[in-house]
Every structure is written in structure tokens, then in C-alpha cells.
Amino acid sequence: MGCLLSSLWSSVSDDDPQATAVVLNVYDLTPLNKYMYCCGVGIFHSGIEVHGLEYGFGAHEYPTSGVFEVEPRTCPGFIYRRSITLGRINMPPHQVRILIEEMASEYHGDTYHLISKNCNHFTDDASLRLTGRSIPAWVNRLAWLGATCNCLLPECLQVPAVKQQVPEYHGISEDGSESLSVIVSNEPAESDDADQDKHLLIPTATTHR
Numbered sequence: 001m002g003c004l005l006s007s008l009w010s011s012v013s014d015d016d017p018q019a020t021a022v023v024l025n026v027y028d029l030t031p032l033n034k035y036m037y038c039c040g041v042g043i044f045h046s047g048i049e050v051h052g053l054e055y056g057f058g059a060h061e062y063p064t065s066g067v068f069e070v071e072p073r074t075c076p077g078f079i080y081r082r083s084i085t086l087g088r089i090n091m092p093p094h095q096v097r098i099l100i101e102e103m104a105s106e107y108h109g110d111t112y113h114l115i116s117k118n119c120n121h122f123t124d125d126a127s128l129r130l131t132g133r134s135i136p137a138w139v140n141r142l143a144w145l146g147a148t149c150n151c152l153l154p155e156c157l158q159v160p161a162v163k164q165q166v167p168e169y170h171g172i173s174e175d176g177s178e179s180l181s182v183i184v185s186n187e188p189a190e191s192d193d194a195d196q197d198k199h200l201l202i203p204t205a206t207t208h209r
């Protein structure tokens with residue numbers, strides 16, 4: 001698959017009228033970004049948009065996919081900032097879907113980490129696989145700074161705080177047969193059964209667009 005993807009994106013010109021744009025949609029996680037953004041840093045969420053759907057990665061407490069889809073520029077819990085065109089591809093929708101489903105098996109909700117495996121790592125990985133290009137460095141600069149010097153991250157920017165940002169979304173199942181409507185709760189679990197009830201992973205029909 002890697003060789004196939006490489007041959008697809010390397011042969012596409014940015015001005016090819018038949019190609020589909022791959023777009024990075026960037027969101028603010030905090031109003032403080034209006035002050036931090038001008039300094040080249042901020043706390044951002046991002047999603048990758050292609051063929052009319054936006055794919056992102058969020059945290060939950062189970063060893064299942066944390067990859068989800070939403071309507072472009074409407075990810076709940078975040079403030080939309082801007083869109084950046086990353087490149088153009090000639091990959092049809094069903095091949096993009098296969099790629100996203102493969103990534104879903106690599107990005108489980110319980111492996112989300114603000115510094116080493118966050119939503120921006122996911123979109124950077126997706127962009128590299130689709131276009132051969134990375135996302136702009138400023139989108140994930142906070143994670144890079146945190147990895148370089150942990151003392152730069154305040155205590156409030158821990159994974160549970162990020163989990164609160166995605167209250168509900170449609171997840172991408174790893175076999176592509178269904179999606180999950182996930183409600184993330186931060187209440188303390190009384191038991192495994194009670195925890196399952198609070199997080200409500202409900203299968204729903206997936207619409208392939």
C-alpha cells in the first residue's frame with residue numbers, strides 16, 4: 001500500500017483539475033490562542049478533510065479506534081480557525097476510506113497522548129500518506145516544545161482535559177463495517193460495567209460518501 005500511495009501523490013500536480021484537495025482544518029482549543037498565535041505557538045486541534053469528510057483523532061478509555069469523522073470545519077468542542085490546502089490527489093473516495101480505516105487500527109483512543117500521539121500527529125501522518133507532505137510545524141509546535149522540555153506544559157494541559165473537548169463524534173471502525181457514536185464522560189468509574197454505561201459506544205450505520 002505504501003508504494004501505491006507514493007506513486008499516487010508523486011504523480012499529481014497541484015493544478016490538476018481532476019485532483020481532489022487534501023485540506024487541514026485547524027481549530028483553537030482555548031481563547032488564549034488569539035494571543036499565542038501571533039508568537040507562532042498555540043493549542044490546536046486539527047482534522048484532515050478529503051472528499052467532503054473531515055477525519056480526526058480523539059481520546060477515550062478503550063483499546064478501540066479513536067479516529068472519527070465529522071462534517072468539515074464543524075468538529076464539536078473546538079473553535080474553527082482556518083483551513084490550509086496541503087496538496088491534491090487523484091485517489092478515489094473508496095481508497096481514501098481504506099487508508100483511513102487502516103489508520104484507525106493504529107490510532108486507538110486509549111493511546112492518545114498530548115505530547116507523543118495527539119490529533120495533530122494523526123493529521124500529519126494522514127497528510128504524509130496522502131500527499132507526501134507534512135502539516136505546518138506551528139500546528140503541533142506545543143507538543144514539540146513539551147517533548148523538548150516538559151516544564152513548559154502547565155498541569156491543566158493533561159490528556160483528561162483534552163478528552164473533554166470531544167463530547168460526541170462518529171468513530172471509524174477498523175473493519176469499515178460500522179461507525180461508533182461515542183460519548184466521552186470524565187466521571188470516575190464505579191466498576192467496569194458502570195464505566196461502559198457512561199461511555200456509551202453505540203453502533204450506528206455508516207454512510208459512505
